[in-house]
Structures are given as C-alpha cells and as structure tokens.
Amino acid sequence: xxxxxxxxxxxxxxxxxxxxxxxxxxxxxxxxxxxxxxxxxxxxxxxxxxxxxxxxxxxxxxxxxxxxxxxxxxxxxxxxxxxxxxxxxxxxxxxxxxxxxxxxxxxxxxxxxxxxxxxxxxxxxxxxxxxxxxxxxxxxxxxxxxxxxxxxxxxxxxxxxxxxxxxxxxxxxxxxxxxxxxxxxxxxxxxxxxxxxxxxxxxxxxx
Amino acid sequence: xxxxxxxxxxxxxxxxxxxxxxxxxxxxxxxxxxxxxxxxxxxxxxxxxxxxxxxxxxxxxxxxxxxxxxxxxxxxxxxxxxxxxxxxxxxxxxxxxxxxxxxxxxxxxxxxxxxxxxxxxxxxxxxxxxxxxxxxxxxxxxxxxxxxxxxxxxxxxxxxxxxxxxxxxxxxxxxxxxxxxxxxxxxxxxxxxxxxxxxxxxxxxxx
Numbered sequence: 343x344x345x346x347x348x349x350x351x352x353x354x355x356x357x358x359x360x361x362x363x364x365x366x367x368x369x370x371x372x373x374x375x376x377x378x379x380x381x382x383x384x385x386x387x388x389x390x391x392x393x394x395x396x397x398x399x400x401x402x403x404x405x406x407x408x409x410x411x412x413x414x415x416x417x418x419x420x421x422x423x424x425x426x427x428x429x430x431x432x433x434x435x436x437x438x439x440x441x442x443x444x445x446x447x448x449x450x451x452x453x454x455x456x457x458x459x460x461x462x463x464x465x466x467x468x469x470x471x472x473x474x475x476x477x478x479x480x481x482x483x484x485x486x487x488x489x490x491x492x493x494x495x496x497x498x499x500x501x502x503x504x505x506x507x508x509x510x511x512x513x514x515x516x517x518x519x520x521x522x523x524x525x526x527x528x529x530x531x532x533x534x535x536x537x538x539x540x541x542x543x544x545x546x547x548x549x
Numbered sequence: 550x551x552x553x554x555x556x557x558x559x560x561x562x563x564x565x566x567x568x569x570x571x572x573x574x575x576x577x578x579x580x581x582x583x584x585x586x587x588x589x590x591x592x593x594x595x596x597x598x599x600x601x602x603x604x605x606x607x608x609x610x611x612x613x614x615x616x617x618x619x620x621x622x623x624x625x626x627x628x629x630x631x632x633x634x635x636x637x638x639x640x641x642x643x644x645x646x647x648x649x650x651x652x653x654x655x656x657x658x659x660x661x662x663x664x665x666x667x668x669x670x671x672x673x674x675x676x677x678x679x680x681x682x683x684x685x686x687x688x689x690x691x692x693x694x695x696x697x698x699x700x701x702x703x704x705x706x707x708x709x710x711x712x713x714x715x716x717x718x719x720x721x722x723x724x725x726x727x728x729x730x731x732x733x734x735x736x737x738x739x740x741x742x743x744x745x746x747x748x749x750x751x752x753x754x755x756x
Contacts (some may be wrong), residue, residue: 345596345611352592354565355585357577363565369635370564371593372600373611373654378562379597386557386590389552389575390583402579403554428576447580 346372398469400462401427401445410443417441422479423466423495425449425488429481441479444469449482450491461491463498470502478506553579589719606632608652617650624648629686630673630702632656632695636688648686652678656689657698663700668698677709683715 344493346368349548353364395401396408403409410416420441424430430443458464469475482488492508499506512530513522522530529542551577560571576618602608603615610616617623618626627648631637637650665671676682685706699715706713712723719737720729729737 345600346609347591349592349596349600352585352589355578355582355589356574358570359638365635365638366565367563368596369609369633371562372596375562376597379593382559382562383590383593383597385552386578386586386593389556389579390586390590392578393556394553397681402576410627426576429570431572442718 387450395447396398399443399445400447400465401430401443415440418474419476420479421469421475421477422481424481425483425491430482433481439479441477446482446491449485449487450494451487463494466495467498467502470504472501475504478504480506484511564638587749602654606650607654607672622647625681626683626687626689628676628682628684628687632690636690640688648684652690653698655695656692657701657739658694665701670701673702674705674709676709677706682711685711687713687715691718697745 349368350361352359353359353367356364369453371382385458392404393517394404395407396403396411399408401410402409402511405412412417417440420439421444422439422441423444424433425446425448427445427447430445433439433443444462444466446463448456448461450458450461453506465495470478477543478495480492480495482491482495496506496508510533511526512533513519513526519527557568557571560566560574561568563571566574574621577588577609577705583630599611600609601611601613603610603618604613605618606615608615608617612619624647627646628651629640629648630651630653632638632653632655634652634654637652640646642651651669653670655663655668657663657668659666677685685702687699687702689698689702702729703713703715717740719740720733726734
C-alpha cells in the first residue's frame, strides 16, 4: 500500500487536512473519482510550476503582468493596497471598484522578519513617486498588525502627496448590536456620523 | 489567473472542499509550500494510475495481491468481512487480529444497484467453498443496510458450513449512559450478559 500511504501523507500539506481527512480524501478519489484525481494532479503540477507573481501588483499571475494590471479599462489613479490575493478576490467580487491593486503578501511584522522590503513597499513608494496614483485605498485587515501596516502606508502616501483612505470599520450589515464584539461596537460608536436627511447621496459609498 | 482558477476548481473534487476552502488551499500551497504541492501532484498521479484492487480481498493495492493477503504470517482460517478499506485500517490499528480480510467496497443496496455480485459475494462464496475459512467475522456497519448485508453474509456462511460471528454492539468504552442514543442503549440492555466472577478470562475478547 506504499503509493496509497504516500498519497495520504502528501494530502496533509493542505491546510486543515489531518490524517483522517487525508485518508477519506484518498479513498474517495480512488473509489469514485480517479479522473478528478488525475485532473487535480495536472492542475497542481501546472500551477506550482508556472504561477508566479505579477511584477506590478505582486498578486498571483502566470504572466509577468496580471490581467487587472494589464487591463486598459482600469483607473490607474486609484490604488488599493491589500494583504493577500484572496482579499483582492473578495474586493473584486463585492464592490464595483475599477482601480488597480497592490498586494503586500503579508503585513508588517518585524518580529517575523517582515519589514517594508519584504512587503514590496520600496516598489510601492516608487509607484507613488511616479505621480499617477491620486488615492491610496488602504484595505489591510483590522488586526493590530494590519493597523500598524495601514499607519505605515498612510505615512508613505503623505510623503508622496497622495490622498490615503481606509476601509470603514463598524457594525456589519445585518449585525445585531447584542452580538457584536465590544471592540467593534466601541469603534462604531466612536466613529458615528451625522445623519444628513437633506442629501440622500452623501452617505453612500463612492467607488 | 487561468491556471490558478483551474487549480481551485480541481481541488473541489476532494470531499468536504468547497470554493472558499479550495481557494485557501491553492493560495497556501502557492505562497508557502510549492514543493509540497508538487509532491502531492506526483503522489496523486501515481496513485490514480497504479493503485488497483487486490484480487483476493478487493482492498486497494498496487500489486495484484495485497500485502496482507500475501503475508505468510496471517491465519487463513479467519476471514473478516468489511465494507471499506478504511474500516480495514481501523481494525488493523485497533485490534490484534491476525486473520485475513474481504472488503465489500459497499453494502447491499438493491435500490442503488448494489447487489451481491457488485460486492464480490460470488467470489467470497467460492472462497468459503474451498474450505480453508473456519470463521467468517462480519464487521459491516451497524446501519440498516449494514445489518441487511450482515444477514446475507451469515446465510452464506451457514450454507458453506462456516461459523459466522458479528462484532459486538453496545455501550462504547467510556460512554456515559445519559448521552448514548436510545437505539444503542436498548440494544445493549437487551444483549446484557451474565457477569461471571469465577473465571476472569471468559469475558475478554478472543482474537
């Protein structure tokens, strides 16, 4: 059963997959879906070999420049800074944002050896210096390290005379106050804004 | 991002993996463990191509006869009938059983087109007819279909003059009565056995 054991062992590189799950996956593929298993092997091989990073925005891309950076239809004056490619997918799916992206592939964490250089912030600074970017939309996560990164990015933007904005924090849509964590609730309470009844468009989010 | 999307799509053949999990797996492999991803691709390819079924016991095996069936150290007079190769792994890990196995790869389920022939019961009958097997240990699951399969197997054993036994059902070790389901508790109550204080070995399980 050597090959089968190798497969079970190899499946455990997947996040959240332990011995039992790996075994179930291997048996399921062998019993019910060998073609799917072969397709997965080929897709893995190809992706691991050929998917690299976009030279402009650092997201995953098999070409030197990714589809979004290469697109003529995107607005180059807006640049949204994100931690991961997954965050980029979320923003693309949820919003109508038509600007460009810059993916840090992490957040500032000096203790783990992640400084500005590891996040490509030297390249981001060069890009801001070119003068095309007018607004830097900081969409790092709302964690301590994410906030520190956001602070650093805001300073970088100020240095280059670029307007910086940060995603709004507060009560999620549909959230009941009773069940929201205290930090979020305190933040939302502190950041309350005036309700303007005269102009219905002013409270909507602009792109 | 075509290769990346293909990978995310291909990962969804794994049981319990949806779009979000597949995305997380793909990103994690690309960011942190490309070597692990390549190893997984090779292991999958090799297993899907070369792992077949043992000609004697029907479990997964890359050779025509599996390691257990080929072993000279196993007792051929005991044959344990199981539903899946995973059940076989569980029995091997938990018990000191030294006999042989027969894996049904399913259970009797006429509505799904799984009759005796699909479970290899004709081959099992041949094997019982050869006279080497003295005890048929029926370890199908304790579900309705598993019980129906067990009933069929017991009849088959009787026809060939082979003693049939069934795994004991009852309260799991460490189980508190309060939390055990009613079916199990009713079965355990109905199957209660005398406590023999004179002979401490008689209540122990034999191999």
